[in-house]
Amino acid sequence: MLEQRFCYRILAAAGMAHDENRNDASCFTQIDFGEDSKISREKYDRLHEKFRHVLAAQLRIDAKHLECISQKEYDDNQ
Numbered sequence: 001m002l003e004q005r006f007c008y009r010i011l012a013a014a015g016m017a018h019d020e021n022r023n024d025a026s027c028f029t030q031i032d033f034g035e036d037s038k039i040s041r042e043k044y045d046r047l048h049e050k051f052r053h054v055l056a057a058q059l060r061i062d063a064k065h066l067e068c069i070s071q072k073e074y075d076d077n078q
Contacts, residue, residue: 001038006031006048007074008055014065028069028077031055 007030010016017027031051039047048068056063 002041002044003038003071004033004035004044004047005071006044006051007069007071008052009067009069009073010059010061011065011067014059014061016059016061028074029055030074 008028010027010029012024012026015024017025019025052066052068053063056066
């Protein structure tokens with residue numbers, strides 16, 4: 001069972017973040033429902049992909065510029 005926290009890498013090609021030389025850089029974001037309830041791996045995987053498209057629409061970027069990543073990978077990059 002997994003917590004309801006969905007993590008993503010926004011690829012540099014999206015142009016959402018820049019490094020110190022003003023080059024496009026990747027960045028990270030998450031959708032966290034703040035609930036203590038856990039969901040099955042199957043449901044988590046379905047929602048992770050679904051929310052990728054919803055988030056892309058909200059950010060007005062192509063969904064191909066968003067990668068689903070693990071919660072650990074997100075935490076390691078914060």
